[in-house]
Amino acid sequence: MTHPTAMVLACYAQGGRGLDDAALWSVEIHLDACAQCRERLAEEVTPATAELLDRVALSLDQAISTSPLPARRRTRAGAAHRRLFVRTLLPWLAMTVAVLGCGVLLDIAEPGLPSLVLLLAPVAPLPGVAVAWSRRTDPVWELIATTPAAGLAMVLRRTLAVLVVVLPALLVAGVSTGTSLGLVLLPCLAFTAATLALGAFIGVRHAAVGLAVAWCVAVLLPSVATGSLSPVLRPGSNAAWGAAVAALAVTVPFAATRFRRLTSGN
Numbered sequence: 001m002t003h004p005t006a007m008v009l010a011c012y013a014q015g016g017r018g019l020d021d022a023a024l025w026s027v028e029i030h031l032d033a034c035a036q037c038r039e040r041l042a043e044e045v046t047p048a049t050a051e052l053l054d055r056v057a058l059s060l061d062q063a064i065s066t067s068p069l070p071a072r073r074r075t076r077a078g079a080a081h082r083r084l085f086v087r088t089l090l091p092w093l094a095m096t097v098a099v100l101g102c103g104v105l106l107d108i109a110e111p112g113l114p115s116l117v118l119l120l121a122p123v124a125p126l127p128g129v130a131v132a133w134s135r136r137t138d139p140v141w142e143l144i145a146t147t148p149a150a151g152l153a154m155v156l157r158r159t160l161a162v163l164v165v166v167l168p169a170l171l172v173a174g175v176s177t178g179t180s181l182g183l184v185l186l187p188c189l190a191f192t193a194a195t196l197a198l199g200a201f202i203g204v205r206h207a208a209v210g211l212a213v214a215w216c217v218a219v220l221l222p223s224v225a226t227g228s229l230s231p232v233l234r235p236g237s238n239a240a241w242g243a244a245v246a247a248l249a250v251t252v253p254f255a256a257t258r259f260r261r262l263t264s265g266n
Contacts, residue, residue, distance in 0.1 A: 003037055004030060006044075013044035089158075092127045093165045100124060100173045107177040114223045117173045118180075118233050122187035123212045123220075124170060128162035129195050130208035133259075152256040155204065159192060183233055186241035191215070193248035200255030 004012070004027050011018045012027050019027070031038055045053075103116035133155050167185065174184035191211055198207035219230045231237070 003034065006040070009037070009041050010044045013041055013046070013049065089128055089131055089162065092131050093162065096124050096127060096166060097169045100169050104173045104176050107179075113227065114229045115177060115179050117170075117177050118183055118229065119220045119223055121170055121174075121184045122191040123215050125159075125162050125166045125188055125192050126195060126208040126212050128166065129159050129192060130205045132158035132162055133199075133204045152253070152259045155196065155199075155259050159196065163189075163192065180235060180238070182238040183235075183241070186238060186245060187233070190241050190244040190248060193245055193252060197248050197251045197255065200252070200258040 008019065008023065008027060012024070016024050031041065100117065100120060103120050106113070106116050166188065170184050170188055171181065173179075174181045195204060195207045195211055198211070199205075202210075219232060223230050223233075232240075
């Protein structure tokens, strides 16, 4: 390693007078790695420069002592929370639980009407799933969507976070009203899988809204209007719903690459 000469160090200590840019850069790079030359440079510093450095060091010490404490380091638990959950989900999940609670009360108060718990079960997770992967509700959508952790893996993690809240609520609602747990849980899972499968092509938000509207028009409203459950929710349809869950779940991984695109549907 070639050390700077005493003359070069003296010129550098005086502000680099007489040295071109290439020489300045080479001296600075060398000083970063050579403690001996840094000691030699300290001997070349003029009293005025030394005084200036002392004033800067003093002001930095004062600024550091009066500044707020550094932000707390993010823990693994916090990082996992951000991957699994977004705060914008909370109002939607609370609304879903509240609607299911109202369905339970209506089922108990009016046992002659079609079970609202059964009618609402398929679409119960859809608001949360739509919000979990949407540029309109996630303030850091662009940052998340461009990270290696984005895509289908994150969609599934956040969907799981929604189901962790919705499925127990449906389970409690089903037990409270004495309805078939299979017809409560299986349609919920089927519509969740259908939202992800269809969302790979048109966006998760559009898929959730479309499926919810289709269910309300084709099943929920006619059942309420006629006072009888649709055949798709009657006993004996569990096998069909289970097959739908399996078939839709198998199709989702084949569209994994589509979840990495910033589509307007999201």
